[in-house]
Every structure is written in structure tokens, then in C-alpha cells.
Amino acid sequence: xxxxxxxxxxxxxxxxxxxxxxxxxxxxxxxxxxxxxxxxxxxxxxxxxxxxxxxxxxxxxxxxxxxxxxxxxxxxxxxxxxxxxxxxxxxxxxxxxxxxxxxxxxxxxxxxxxxxxxxxxxxxxxxxxxxxxxxxxxxxxxxxxxxxxxxxxxxxxxxxxxxxxxxxxxxxxxxxxxxxxxxxxxxxxxxxxxxxxxxxxxx
DNA sequence: CTATTGATGGTC
DNA sequence: ACCATCAATAGG
Numbered sequence: 001x002x003x004x005x006x007x008x009x010x011x012x013x014x015x016x017x018x019x020x021x022x023x024x025x026x027x028x029x030x031x032x033x034x035x036x037x038x039x040x041x042x043x044x045x046x047x048x049x050x051x052x053x054x055x056x057x058x059x060x061x062x063x064x065x066x067x068x069x070x071x072x073x074x075x076x077x078x079x080x081x082x083x084x085x086x087x088x089x090x091x092x093x094x095x096x097x098x099x100x101x102x103x104x105x106x107x108x109x110x111x112x113x114x115x116x117x118x119x120x121x122x123x124x125x126x127x128x129x130x131x132x133x134x135x136x137x138x139x140x141x142x143x144x145x146x147x148x149x150x151x152x153x154x155x156x157x158x159x160x161x162x163x164x165x166x167x168x169x170x171x172x173x174x175x176x177x178x179x180x181x182x183x184x185x186x187x188x189x190x191x192x193x194x195x196x197x198x199x200x201x202x203x
Numbered sequence: 204c205t206a207t208t209g210a211t212g213g214t215c
Numbered sequence: 216a217c218c219a220t221c222a223a224t225a226g227g
Contacts, residue, residue, distance in 0.1 A: 056219070065214090066215090080214095083210085083211075085210065085220065085221075088219060123220050165218085
């Protein structure tokens with residue numbers, strides 16, 4: 001049976017500390033209305049980026065044309081192009097003027113997404129949901145792109161740890177600002193343990 | 204299984 | 216020059 005649709009999250013949800021929003025986004029559904037229908041996916045992995053003082057954040061290098069939307073009001077999409085190939089989707093959080101945001105790193109397809117399509121990893125999920133440059137800056141409370149309320153993951157299934165791919169950020173690299181739902185196939189994995197854990201006795 | 208590299212382009 | 220990435224490949 002289909003789960004209840006859930007309400008569109010209000011702006012007040014996003015007007016909080018990025019760590020809190022990152023944690024609370026787990027279990028919510030990202031929805032995108034596209035020309036030929038709608039695509040929906042459950043969020044299972046996020047990372048919080050705290051602001052200009054956070055050396056892992058794009059905002060740490062100041063306010064530029066690219067990072068402009070992060071400095072704006074909460075509840076808007078910050079979409080950027082990375083590695084010449086992929087788009088990453090973030091939601092702006094906190095007070096206007098404070099450049100904090102949450103990167104969505106993994107989802108599970110729920111509707112409108114081809115069966116078998118991989119949606120783990122920030123680059124893969126934007127491709128699956130049809131999120132690209134045109135979606136940068138969209139208001140998640142009034143546009144074709146939004147996030148629906150959904151059941152919180154079972155208590156005990158939420159894990160947290162250091163963010164991925166930010167080793168250059170000094171001590172900020174170690175902060176446990178990544179959140180994920182343990183056991184979900186939508187959670188990205190470090191390249192090395194991507195295969196199934198098929199290990200019985202030890203060593 | 205691990206390690207390495209190529210693709211591909213905006214940002215500053 | 217540097218990436219908030221992914222896939223494909225070569226080697227153990």
C-alpha cells in the first residue's frame with residue numbers, strides 16, 4: 001500500500017540549526033514534479049554544513065554568485081555542479097544571512113523512479129530525480145520541488161559520523177555532521193566496502 | 204578484495 | 216588548481 005502522502009514541510013522546519021534539520025530530514029520524502037509526472041524518494045542520508053566558519057562549506061570562501069542562495073532565506077534549494085559531471089542538492093537552513101545548509105547524499109526511490117535505479121550518492125540521486133541547474137534557488141515551500149513529511153526512522157536506526165570527501169577541511173573534517181539510516185540501500189558507501197559484506201569467520 | 208585513474212567543467 | 220563524484224580498470 002502506498003504510504004500517506006504527507007504534508008509539504010513548512011518554512012519553519014528549515015529555519016533551525018543545520019544539524020537538527022539534517023537529522024530530521026531522514027525519513028522525509030523529496031518530491032519533484034517534472035513534465036511527464038512526479039518523482040518521489042525517501043531521504044536516508046544527509047550532511048550538515050554550518051556556515052562561513054565551517055571550512056568544509058562552500059560558504060567558507062565568502063559570498064559569491066555560486067553560494068548566494070545559501071545566504072538567503074531557509075527553505076530554498078541550493079544546487080551546484082561538481083566534478084564536471086554531477087549535481088548536488090542541498091536545502092538552505094537557519095536564519096537569513098547565515099549560510100548554513102544540508103546536503104542530501106542518499107535516497108530510496110518511492111515513486112516515478114525506474115526500478116533498480118541506484119539513488120545512493122549525491123550525484124546519482126539528483127539524476128534520478130531530475131534535479132539540475134534549473135532547480136537552483138527554488139523555494140521548497142511553493143515550487144515543483146518540495147519535501148513531504150514522513151515517518152521518522154525507527155529509533156536506534158539513525159547513525160552519525162564524519163562527512164564524506166572533506167578531508168581538506170582540517171579539524172572540521174572530523175565533526176560528526178553526517179546522518180544516515182542504518183541498513184538502507186540508499187546510503188552511499190566508501191568505494192572500498194561497496195560489495196556485500198560476505199565474511200564469516202574472521203580474518 | 205584494493206588501489207588508481209579518467210571523464211568533464213564551473214569556480215575563483 | 217581545485218574540487219561536498221562516479222565508473223571503469225588493473226593488480227593481488
